[in-house]
Amino acid sequence: MVDSWSKVSQSITKSTLTTLEKLKFISPTPVQAACIPLLLNYKDVAAEAITGSGKTLAFVIPILELLKKRDVPWKKHEVGAVIVSPTRELAQQIYEVVESFLEDVPNLSVSLVIGGKINYVDNSHIANIIIGTPGILEALFDKKINGVIELSRCVKSLEVLVLDEADRLLDMGFEASVNTILYHLPKQRRTGLFSATQTDEVEKLIRAGLRNPVRVSIKEKARVQDFSNDIQKTPSTLNNYYMIVESDEKLNQLVKFIQTHRRQKIMLFLSTCAGVDYFSKILPPLLKKSQVYCTHGKMKNRKKVITRYKSQGGGILICTDVLARGIDIPDVNWVIQYDPPTSASMFVHRCGRTARIGNTGSALVFLTPEEESFVEFIEINQKVPLVVMNQLEIEHNCIPDIQTMAINDRAVFETGMRAFVSFVQSYSKHDCYLIFKMKNLNFGRLATGFGLLKVPKMPEVKGKDLSGFNEVPIDIDGIKFSDKTLEKQRQEKLDKMKSEEDAIKSKKLNRPPRSVAWSEKLEQKDRKIRRKEIKVLKKEKRKMEMTEEDLDSLDNDFRMIKKLKKSKISQEDFDKEFEINSDPEL
Incomplete structure (x- = not known):
């Protein structure tokens, strides 16, 4: 791989090499050494590489070189490359990398298409390189830009398509959008498919969108045509730890851990947006000497928060899994998984925010005693060994402090209630439901660990044992x-x-009085009942009278029949009695 890279590096343009020097690029990572030569030699590539292995440069460098080497200059409305990313943050990160390479290449342009807004270089033409999320890109193929240009007409000369974090693209339900994008793009193109994990859906996409692809699997070493599951899926420079702690003690352990690592850069992963909102309120007062940042998928200023956090030498970034994939934040020392990850693969992606591109880092996951089997599951399923970390000695219980915050500010109280509800609902839908069982949740201790004043009413909590929780006697409406x-x-x-x-x-x-007195209305009701009873009696009497007449008639008929049988009367007399007409035609 290194030999092939050394040959390729000789043909890379000077502007690209200059930018690589600015980025302090010393030597290629395995995924870069494997994929760059293949893409430059017009091969389709399906690459699986551990998180933090440098996949972005593995496709950015070939894209730039292929576009710059074309004999005919690119026109304004010609799109030479499309890069599809699952999230805005990752698309923004790729855009910044590409932009840094184009500072010395004036004849190429790049555009970012995210969040419903199209940011072109000069707002008048489609850029030669388009980076965006699948939903917006799909919409652009059905619309006209500035009322004149159709994107489907601009991609006829497309050289390269890249699907970054392909497994995540499909997990997030973008399969239909990806298929639409593939439909509009020319068949004669280079395609790069990059993912951290291999799934059945990714295999289908490889068969549908790539022509005779070269498969590259990067674990700790570069392997072509090898997808062995027996190789660890996290970098060897990453130290993975777990701590067994009860729900009501977890927050105390977290605060103590951060206090002992105050000068380091920490990413704290929670399972829900409401959880991030709550922790962003309660942690700053508890960690007065640490800078706390927060972001999640529903926040609008995510880019500013991430940019500020990147520039800091320390601090805590509280986030959801929206930052678990592809985001490159330099010098992260610790990744803490406060809430259990939604899946085994998400555990690996969260850990991958540290120990990137050869750097060292550590990760810690908190588990309750009932969840300890998750450790063995990760070791078997993801080939990631975890080392136990002993609980820290707690000098001060911060739960009463949080309850005091809730008493003094209704925003803290309400946010905490929402965070509790959203966590329970998220836990009930966990992918590893055989390990993370709802019946094993101690709701009393969990509510205590959240620092709640009372347990919210919800179906999942109804009828559960709350013995581990002491409700604070206070007028909730008065907060x-x-x-x-x-x-x-x-x-x-x-x-x-x-x-x-x-x-x-x-x-x-103040409604108006009744039109009829109550006593008079009762008399009317009694009269109505009596009238009804009289009608019923008369009807029954008529029935009885009719029955007696019928019986007398039947008796008379029976006597006449007996007389006829004994020949006491003739047939003529019998017929006359009953008035029978013997004419067969009648």
């Missing part, structure tokens, strides 16, 4: 927002609700 604007809005809402309730009560009390 006020520390933000005066929010408190004013709450009071206005309460006043409105009270006025509506008073209006309903007043309507009931």
Whole structure:
């Protein structure tokens, strides 16, 4: 691989080499040494590489070199490369890398298509390299840009398509969008498919979108045509730890751990957006000497938060799994998985935010005693060994401090309730449900660990044992927002609700009197019942009278039949009695 890279590096343009020097690029990683020569030699590549192995440069360098080597200059409306990414953050990161290479290449342009907005270089033409998320790219193929240009007409000369984090693209439900993009692109192109894990869906995509691809599997060494599952899926420079701790002690252990690693850079993963919002409120007062950042998929300022965190030498970034894939944040010392990962593969992706490209790093996952079998599962399923970390000695219990925050600020109280509910709901849908069982959750200790004042009402908690929780005796409705604007809005809402309730009560009390007295209405009802009874009796009497007449008639007929049989009367007399007409035609 290194020999093939040395040959290729001789043909790489000077501008690219200059940028690599600026990026302090010394030698290629295995995935770069394997994939760059293949793509430059017009091969389709399906690469599986451990997280943090340098996949971005593995496709960015070939794209730039292939586009620069074309004899005919690229026109404004010609798209030479399309890079599809599952998340905005990863697309933004790729865009920044490509942009740094194009500083010395004025005849090529790049555009970023994310979040419903199209950011072109000069807002008047499609760039030669388009980077975006699948949903927006799919929409662009069905629309006209500036009312004139159709994207499907601009990709006829496409050289390269790259699907980054392909397994994540399919996990997030973008399969239909990816298929639409493939449909509009020319068949004669180079395609690079990069992923950290191999799945059945990725295999289908390889068969559908790549022509005779060269398969590259990078674990600790570069391997072509090898997808062995017996190789560790995390870097050897990554130290993985786990801590067994009860739910009501987990927060204390987290605070103590961060305090002992105050000068280091830490990423803290939670399972829900509500959890991130809650921890972003309670951790800063508990960690006064540490800088706390937070971001999740529902926040609008994610780019600014990540940029600020990247520039810091330390601090804590609280986030969800939106940052678990592909995001390159330099010098992360620790990754803490406070909530259990949604799947075994997500465990690896979270850990991959540290120990990137040969650097060292550590990761820690918190587990309750009932979840300890997850350690063995990860070792077997992902080939990742974990080392136990003993609990830290706690001098101060921070749970009462959090409850005090909730009493003094309704925003903390309400956010904590939402975080608890969202965590329980997320836990109930866990992929590893045989390990993370709802019946094993100690809801009392869990509520205590969240620092709640009371346990919220929800179906999952109904009828459960809450013996590990002591509800704080306080008037919940009396808790006020520390933000005066929010408190004013709450009071206005309460006043409105009270006025509506008073209006309903007043309507009931002041309704008009009945038109008929109650006693008179009762007499009318009795008369109606008596009339009905009389009708029923008369009807039954008529039935009885009709029955007696019928019986007398039957007796008479029976006597006449007996007389006929004994020949006491003739047939003519019998017929005459019954008025029988013997004419057969009648």
